[in-house]
Amino acid sequence: MKLLIKGAAILTMRHDAPFTGDILIDGSRIADIQPAIRDAGADEVIHAEGMAAMPGLINAHQHTPMSLLRGFSDDLKLMDWLEKKMFPAEARMTPEDIYWGAKLAMAEMIRSGTTAFADMYIHMNEIAAAVEETGMRASLTRGLVFTEDDGGRRMAEALDLIKRWSGKAEGRITTMLGPHSPYTVPPELWREVIRLAEQEDIPIHTHLAETVEEVALIRERYNQTPTEYLYHLGLFEKAHVLLAHSVHLNRRDIGYLRGMRGGAAHNPVSNLKLGCGIAPVSEMTEQGIAVGIGTDGAGSAATLDMFEEIRAAAWLQKLDYGDPAKLPAMEALRMATAGSASVLGIADEVGTLEAGKKADLILIDLRKPHLQPVHNLPSLLAYCAVGADVDTTIVNGRVLMRGRRLLTIDEDELLAQVSKRARRIVEGI
Ligand SMILES: N[C@@H](CCSC[C@H]1O[C@@H](n2cnc3c(=O)[nH]cnc32)[C@H](O)[C@@H]1O)C(=O)O
Numbered sequence: 001m002k003l004l005i006k007g008a009a010i011l012t013m014r015h016d017a018p019f020t021g022d023i024l025i026d027g028s029r030i031a032d033i034q035p036a037i038r039d040a041g042a043d044e045v046i047h048a049e050g051m052a053a054m055p056g057l058i059n060a061h062q063h064t065p066m067s068l069l070r071g072f073s074d075d076l077k078l079m080d081w082l083e084k085k086m087f088p089a090e091a092r093m094t095p096e097d098i099y100w101g102a103k104l105a106m107a108e109m110i111r112s113g114t115t116a117f118a119d120m121y122i123h124m125n126e127i128a129a130a131v132e133e134t135g136m137r138a139s140l141t142r143g144l145v146f147t148e149d150d151g152g153r154r155m156a157e158a159l160d161l162i163k164r165w166s167g168k169a170e171g172r173i174t175t176m177l178g179p180h181s182p183y184t185v186p187p188e189l190w191r192e193v194i195r196l197a198e199q200e201d202i203p204i205h206t207h208l209a210e211t212v213e214e215v216a217l218i219r220e221r222y223n224q225t226p227t228e229y230l231y232h233l234g235l236f237e238k239a240h241v242l243l244a245h246s247v248h249l250n251r252r253d254i255g256y257l258r259g260m261r262g263g264a265a266h267n268p269v270s271n272l273k274l275g276c277g278i279a280p281v282s283e284m285t286e287q288g289i290a291v292g293i294g295t296d297g298a299g300s301a302a303t304l305d306m307f308e309e310i311r312a313a314a315w316l317q318k319l320d321y322g323d324p325a326k327l328p329a330m331e332a333l334r335m336a337t338a339g340s341a342s343v344l345g346i347a348d349e350v351g352t353l354e355a356g357k358k359a360d361l362i363l364i365d366l367r368k369p370h371l372q373p374v375h376n377l378p379s380l381l382a383y384c385a386v387g388a389d390v391d392t393t394i395v396n397g398r399v400l401m402r403g404r405r406l407l408t409i410d411e412d413e414l415l416a417q418v419s420k421r422a423r424r425i426v427e428g429i
């Protein structure tokens with residue numbers, strides 16, 4: 001199957017300058033990108049004049065089924081929100097709830113131009129099945145909270161996910177191990193997970209230094225910063241690591257991360273909304289540490305719109321430094337694409353538009369008052385566009401949304417399932 005996209009304003013993210021041209025997709029990969037591709041023998045042509053083409057956005061940190069908990073308990077401190085609201089609600093979720101919650105998140109992501117995401121949650125078989133059906137790309141992790149002895153059940157589920165789903169769904173699914181955080185996993189279990197990750201070469205997805213309360217707690221328990229603590233456990237030396245949040249890192253902490261495989265997933269809207277702080281993303285990138293962008297679950301963030309997240313990331317750095325030159329448009333867009341791809345460990349395959357890479361890309365309709373005139377395409381995409389401007393979403397060469405119509409998800413059925421289930425889950429909490 002050959003698909004030809006014609007006449008788009010293309011931002012490859014490999015080069016800074018956009019150009020008008022064509023993209024030829026052959027099967028799951030980009031076959032060619034040129035100002036004009038002639039006689040490609042395409043089975044299908046998308047006329048994209050007036051649209052921008054860019055790599056699909058990659059949401060580097062998510063808890064997809066938490067979309068069922070959107071708006072249920074806002075304006076609380078993180079620890080209260082987690083322990084009093086989220087954990088009890090999660091304990092009530094059935095595998096079917098998880099499936100529909102994950103699908104709700106995927107519908108929203110496809111609609112707002114996200115093509116891949118990193119997910120940490122429970123009942124991962126159901127999430128994997130939803131990924132297989134919706135056609136998205138995902139890095140899946142069974143979150144491991146070890147606050148009680150569960151006889152090894154969580155760990156067994158984590159390993160089962162990896163064995164069963166790694167490389168599946170035409171290679172769209174990858175997996176990681178998910179020790180939840182420095183404060184929910186005791187040191188002996190951290191050591192066990194790190195040993196396993198090193199032995200089997202499995203990446204690790206965790207939360208790091210999200211709040212000042214976490215920093216105080218780890219100081220009290222281990223007399224270290226959260227980053228120092230994980231560093232001394234050998235984490236950054238022994239595994240590829242995805243570090244969600246990474247807000248409270250001092251200069252020494254950043255030094256511990258230098259040379260790490262993986263990187264940080266910046267979640268600016270969630271950090272703003274929970275009042276957590278501003279992650280030192282400019283300092284991390286200056287030290288050569290990869291930084292991607294994520295939304296976190298819709299329970300703590302509000303939406304899964306990565307365009308809002310890109311904007312928030314840029315604005316926070318400018319505000320933090322009192323300098324509008326910090327995190328310019330192109331760098332913010334790169335963070336949400338190639339940066340996230342590095343953090344997920346899939347940068348060889350996605351994150352830029354290049355011949356030979358997987359065809360994960362989006363078309364954004366620029367023929368709108370808030371996206372005209374086109375003086376500077378990166379500026380428009382980083383500072384003016386919203387998810388609803390995405391016209392077409394393509395993953396692995398397959399069109400998942402065209403003309404804002406979802407092609408792999410029955411939205412009527414989805415919304416009916418969601419409202420019924422969401423009400424039951426939160427009743428009385
Ligand atoms: N509680 C589960 C395992 C954890 S899955 C991942 C967890 O991350 C939680 N989570 C979501 N957002 C955040 C955040 O911003 N910081 C810390 N944890 C979060 C989420 O509520 C979920 O419980 C069990 O009993 O096995």
Ligand SMILES: [Zn+2]
Nearest residue numbers: 207244296297
């Ligand atoms: Zn999270």
